[in-house]
Amino acid sequence: MNTFFENKLAIVTGGAGGMGRAHALRLAELGANVAILDVDLEVAARYGEELTAPSVREEILALGRKSVAIQADLSDRQTAFDAVEDIERHFGRIDILINNAGGAITPVDVSSASLASEEDRRKLFAVNFDTAVNMCQACSPVLSRQGGAIVNVSTIGVCMDDAGARFAMYSAAKAAIEKYTKSLAVELGPNNVRVNCVAPGLVTTARVAKQASARKLATSDQAKTIPLRRLGRPSDITGVVEFLVSEQAGYVTGECIRVSGGLQLLAAT
Structure with missing residues (x-):
C-alpha cells in the first residue's frame, strides 16, 4: 500500500467547489490532510454542485482526514500570508500547494486583446496571477525547509485562441x-x-456546465472536434496533478502538462 501522502498537508486554493473540490477530495482519498482556501466557501451551492456533505471540508472529514476551510481573497498579499501562517500553525507543516483558484471571470464578449478594459485586465491578473504568486511566496519558506511540491494551473488558451480571441x-x-x-x-x-x-482544456465542472451555452464554450458540438471526441472530466485533471505531486514525478520540475484531449493540436492544423 502506498503511504506517500499519509499525514501530508495539502493546500488547495479555490477548493470549495468545482475543479478545486476534485483536487481536494482526491488528495484526501490518497491520505493527505487538506486545507481549503477560497474567496467564496459557498461556491458549490451557487452553481448547483451536488456534494456528499454540507461542505467540501466535511466531505474530507468524512474520509477520515483533517481539514480546515478559510474564506480569503488571496489576491491580497497580506491575506494570503496570514492564511498560510494560520494553516502552518494548525497543522505544523505544508507539503503540497495546488494553486487552482482563478478563472475567466470577466464578460467574454469584451475580454479580447483589443477590447478588454483596464479594470477587467487588472481583475483577471489579480485572480489568476497575483493569487498564485502570493501563495507560492507565502508557502516557499515552509516548503524549502522540508521539501514538497507546487502545482500551478494554466490553460490550454496559452497555446491557442477561440474565434475572436475572447x-x-x-x-x-x-x-x-x-x-x-x-x-x-x-x-x-x-x-x-x-x-x-x-x-x-475544456473541462466540465458545475460552473462551466452552467455557463457553457451563454459563453459558447465546452459545448457538445465542441466536444466533437476534440481529437479524443469528448470534453474533459475533473478526474482527467486530478490524475495529472496527483502524478505531479507524487514520488513518481520526483525528477520532474519546471514543466507544464497540457491536459486537453489533444485540443491544442488543432492550433497547428
Missing part, C-alpha cells in the same frame, strides 16, 4: 503563470521543492 487577457495571465512556474522551479529546486504546471 479570452486574451485570461490567457495572458496564465501565460505569466507558466513563466513564473519555470523561474520558481529553478529557484526552489536546490531545496527539494518541485514546481510544475497543468494546463486544462
Whole structure:
C-alpha cells in the first residue's frame, strides 16, 4: 500500500467547489490532510454542485482526514500570508500547494486583446496571477525547509485562441503563470521543492456546465472536434496533478502538462 501522502498537508486554493473540490477530495482519498482556501466557501451551492456533505471540508472529514476551510481573497498579499501562517500553525507543516483558484471571470464578449478594459485586465491578473504568486511566496519558506511540491494551473488558451480571441487577457495571465512556474522551479529546486504546471482544456465542472451555452464554450458540438471526441472530466485533471505531486514525478520540475484531449493540436492544423 502506498503511504506517500499519509499525514501530508495539502493546500488547495479555490477548493470549495468545482475543479478545486476534485483536487481536494482526491488528495484526501490518497491520505493527505487538506486545507481549503477560497474567496467564496459557498461556491458549490451557487452553481448547483451536488456534494456528499454540507461542505467540501466535511466531505474530507468524512474520509477520515483533517481539514480546515478559510474564506480569503488571496489576491491580497497580506491575506494570503496570514492564511498560510494560520494553516502552518494548525497543522505544523505544508507539503503540497495546488494553486487552482482563478478563472475567466470577466464578460467574454469584451475580454479580447483589443477590447478588454483596464479594470477587467487588472481583475483577471489579480485572480489568476497575483493569487498564485502570493501563495507560492507565502508557502516557499515552509516548503524549502522540508521539501514538497507546487502545482500551478494554466490553460490550454496559452497555446491557442477561440474565434475572436475572447479570452486574451485570461490567457495572458496564465501565460505569466507558466513563466513564473519555470523561474520558481529553478529557484526552489536546490531545496527539494518541485514546481510544475497543468494546463486544462475544456473541462466540465458545475460552473462551466452552467455557463457553457451563454459563453459558447465546452459545448457538445465542441466536444466533437476534440481529437479524443469528448470534453474533459475533473478526474482527467486530478490524475495529472496527483502524478505531479507524487514520488513518481520526483525528477520532474519546471514543466507544464497540457491536459486537453489533444485540443491544442488543432492550433497547428
